[in-house]
Amino acid sequence: MNKQADPFLVAESNKSAGPIAWAEVGRSHPHESAILHVLGEATYTDDLPELHGTLHAALGLSQKAHARIVSINFDAVKAAPGVISIYTASDFPGTNDCGPIIHDDPILADGIVEYVGQPIFIVVAESHDLARRAVRKVEIVYEELPAILTPVEARAAQSFVLPPMSLKRGDAQQALQNAPHRVTGKLHVGGQEQFYLEGQISYAIPTESKGIHVYCSTQHPSEMQHVIAHALDIHSHNVQVECRRMGGGFGGKESQSALWAAAASLAATNLRRPVKLRADRDDDMMVTGKRHEFYYEYEVGYDDQGLILGAKVEMVSRAGFSADLSGPVATRAVCHFDNAYYLSDVDIKAMCGKTNTQSNTAFRGFGGPQGAIAIEYIVDEIARNLGKDALDVRKLNFYGRNDTEGRNITQYGQKVADNVIHELAAELEQSSDYRKRRAEITAFNAVSPVLKKGLAFTPHKFGIAFNVTHLNQAGALVHVYVDGSVLVNHGGTEMGQGINTKVAQVVAHELGVSLGTVRVTATDTSKIANTSATAASTGADLNGKAAQDAARQVRERLAEFAAKTYGGIAADVQFYAQQVQVNGQSIPFADLVGKAYLARVQLWSDGFYATPHLHWDSKTMTGSPFSYYAYGAAVSEVIVDTLTGEWRLLRADALYDAGNSLNPAIDIGQVEGAFIQGMGWLTTEELWWNKAGKLMTHAPSTYKIPAISDCPEDFRVKLFKNRNVADSIHRSKAVGEPPLLLPFSVFFAIRDAIASVADYKKNPPLQAPATGEAILKAVEAISAG
Structure with missing residues (x-):
């Protein structure tokens, strides 16, 4: 320039x-809308003045995880007060599909239902309340079919929504055989509900010449336009999609707002009246997909100092019943398994398990957190096996600073040309008083039999760009x-x-x-x-x-x-x-x-x-898919009650590389928000399906997101002084997703506190989310010997 x-x-x-x-x-x-937010004057889709004649829609949902629909009786629905019309899959003049990549995701189920909560029909009534009451009066006869509910079951049944992925570099098996030490294990990391404050909503208004104007809470107006056009069998120029603002998205409104937009548009087009479809919180959580749950099996070889020599990992995600964005999520998980570490010999496999649950989708980090947490778990185990501080093992495995070290090429072939993790980690190590606090915590735990403190330092390296080149x-x-x-x-x-x-x-x-x-x-x-x-x-x-x-x-x-x-x-x-x-x-x-x-x-x-200089070969899983990397690190200190499983975050220090920040205040706010949201994913937010395949955690009463009381009293967030090597806008760096990896430090601080029960000589089998129950199980496991 x-x-x-x-x-x-x-x-x-x-x-x-x-x-x-x-x-x-x-x-x-x-923030440009800050005053409007405070005054309650910022308008969201549901705040728009309703046009005269506006009707309201609700979705009729499946009560079975996997079944054939034998018959549907709508008589009681039609007789319900205020009901105007009912629509099913056969009423779409075009394509009954809202799959963003693969066309395997019907807007409305047609003959077969594949998860509890799948929309089957639309009821349009004079009010939101009347529509919701009417859908519950339907009588459906099902013929139940076998259901697969977990990623482990999906792998055993070879049930996948996409072909398995594989990325290899070097000879991982030979490296493992030659390594002085090996660690093997399994890890389960749960999913996460986006829990945006504003639920899914679309307000469709028919216009002249077969046109439709849709106000939609969506992260992807163009995709909504395409889905609506295909569903109604009209040209895209007949569809106008508008979004002034969303009350949160976090990925949950990237592809999955399409179902709501298409359903509202179908009703509005047929009735020639405005139709609003607003999801109740329970229905929203029952219908929509979440962050992908992952299950891992790993084997890693390392030397006496903790340097990783070879790694094999197999990851299986809970994709749900359709592909949605599971392919790109798995790809990013594979590309972020290295996190901030150079891995010379790797064998990485990723599978997208087809399950009879909600079709999982984008969530802040988009597979990156799921890929990176696996290697962090492994490094944590290596350090404890060697009796070393985990930070020292992490620093030993960092990507090299320059070409001469020969440690700056990722497993997918991209050169890490902007590495600042060494400098950033050194700054945070000093500013957080990591070494001093480590000694103080070890001394505290030696004399405290019940309350145990933990400390952890975790880094991240996060690639910025869409996996699919043309989207950039x-x-x-x-x-x-x-x-x-x-x-x-x-x-x-x-x-x-x-x-x-x-x-x-x-x-x-x-x-x-x-x-x-x-x-x-x-x-x-x-x-x-x-x-x-x-x-x-x-x-x-x-x-x-x-x-x-x-x-x-x-x-x-x-x-x-x-x-x-x-x-x-x-x-x-x-x-x-x-x-x-x-x-x-x-x-x-x-x-x-x-x-x-x-x-x-x-x-x-x-x-x-x-964005220039991007290329990716999906067959070989090699190329340069990212414009640049954003780096960061965090130190967290926790205290755990080993008798109850309760814990508290005492202090968190985070240092994030935003390049030449466009707006430091907004960027710091994003880091703080991402930290707390990621902490929720790894500690309190547990998704649970019963044996019949019904999601039981589908409301604030049963699903625990972090509250203000969960935030640490001592929360120190700073931006690392840097200038993007890439020609980004004013040499800034992205700050939306990468800082969600910073609260890895919370999870590993909890694990560190549990490990002190056995004098740091055993690796606690702690799984995520680290709920009170999970913490107690891990304490019992290492206490039992």
């Missing part, structure tokens, strides 16, 4: 031009109005993470105006077409670059006009602090814009960005 492409760099290179401190990126601006693209529109105000539209969706704030900062910075001058409008498929999902931590990277491209074009036109009007050279014109510096004169930005309009200068532009 040349200096003319960044007004801040221009000012920096020419101090006489003006204050070099001016910038709108890199500053801690509040984005578009944007920038409009400058005659009063100097700026309107931006881009393909990303706002789910609370601050993407609109960051994109507005980028545009304001590019045009040299204040952030208050820029407004970002709702994501809309009629404005930006063919967008990618706001996922994979790429939202600000992709859409920020696209918006920057659009703003740059407008700025360059204004610079040319200014030079023609006031003299000088366009390349020397500078934009900052609401002023335009041209040929020794300072012109208010709004004044220049007004004059440019009269001179018929185009004051709007589209922008586009495609």
Whole structure:
């Protein structure tokens, strides 16, 4: 990028031009909707004023895990108060499918049901309450079929939604045979409910000429557009999908909002009236997929110092009844098994188990956390087997700092060219007083028979980009109005993470105006077409670059006009602090814009960005799938009651590499939120299905997410000073998903506390989530000898 492409760099290179401190990126601006959130004025899909004649829909759900539908009697449903209409799979004029990759996921079950909670029919009534009451009056006769419920059962039955994956480098078996030491074991890591505050919802409004306008709480408006168009057998240009903001997504609204959007659209199109489909929390959790549960079997060889020489691992995920995004999730798990460690000889297998449960989907981290936690568990075992501090073993296995060490190529063949894990870990080790606290905790445990403290330091390396190369693209529109105000539209969706704030900062910075001058409008498929999902931590990277491209074009036109009007050279014109510096004169930005309009200068532009240098061979599982890596590390200290299994996080120190942060305040908030959410996954959030295949943890009363009381009183989060090697937007780094790996330190601190019961000489068989019951089982296991 040349200096003319960044007004801040221009000012920096020419101090006489003006204050070099001016910038709108890199500053801690509040979230653009913060005040609206506090006042309750931020509108979500259910807050939109309902048009006259709006009807409400509800879904009729399967009560069996796997069965053939023998008969359905709707008589009582039709007779229920307020019922307008009923729809089944046969009513879709197009394709009854909402699978994002493989078309194996019906919108409504047709003849066969494959999990408890699968939607079978739609009831439309005059109110939300009447629709919900009516669906429960249906009479369905089932012929039950055998059901597979766990990933272990799926592997035994060779029941998979996709062919198994395999990645090998070197000769893992030979390395294992030659290794002085070996560790083998099994690990189970549970899934996680996204538990967004705003549930799944779509509001479909029929428009002229077979059109449909759908307000949908979704991370992927373009995919909703495609699914609706295919389901209704109409062109995509007849479907407009709009999303101003979501009350959380976390991946749960990437693909799985499609079912709700299609169902509402079918009813609205047929009845020619607006239809809203809003999921009750219980129905939402019963219908939708979650983070993939994983089961692992591993064998690793290592030397006397703890250096890993060879590793074999087999992972099986609970995919659910259909493929959904299980393939990309498994791929990312394979690519993140190394985490921050160089593995010379590996044999990694991943299987997506087909089970008669909800079809699992994207969740913050998208398989990365499931891949990385396995190697962290293994390193933790190696350290304890050798009687070493786990941090020393981790540091020994880190990727090398440079080419000469020969330890900077991942198992899938990508060069780790931006490695800062050594420096970052050293900084956190010192700032957290890790060594001193380790000694203090060991001394405490020696004299405390019941309450045990634990400490753990865990790092992460997380790749940024979509696994599928073509998804790494984005578009944007920038409009400058005659009063100097700026309107931006881009393909990303706002789910609370601050993407609109960051994109507005980028545009304001590019045009040299204040952030208050820029407004970002709702994501809309009629404005930006063919967008990618706001996922994979790429939202600000992709859409920020696209918006920057659009703003740059407008700025360059204004610079040319200014030079023609006031003299000088366009390349020397500078934009900052609401002023335009041209040929020794300072012109208010709004004044220049007004004059440019009269001179018929185009004051709007589209922008586009495609991430360069990405390639991936899914057959060999090799290539360079990531634009760059985001690094981080955390230290957690816990105290565990070994008689009850209760525990508390006393202190957490986190250091995260956000590159040149676009907005430090928002980024720190994202790290804090990811830490607590990841801690919930690994400690309290337990999904449980009964023997009949029904999810029993489907409400806040039975599913425990972290609360404010679970947050540590001493919570220290800092951003690591760094500059992205890759040409990302202003050399920043993504901050959505990677910090969810930081609370690995909580899980391993709990394991460390349990290990002290046996004087740190045994590896506690602790599984995740580390609930009170799991902690007690692990304590009993190592106490029993």
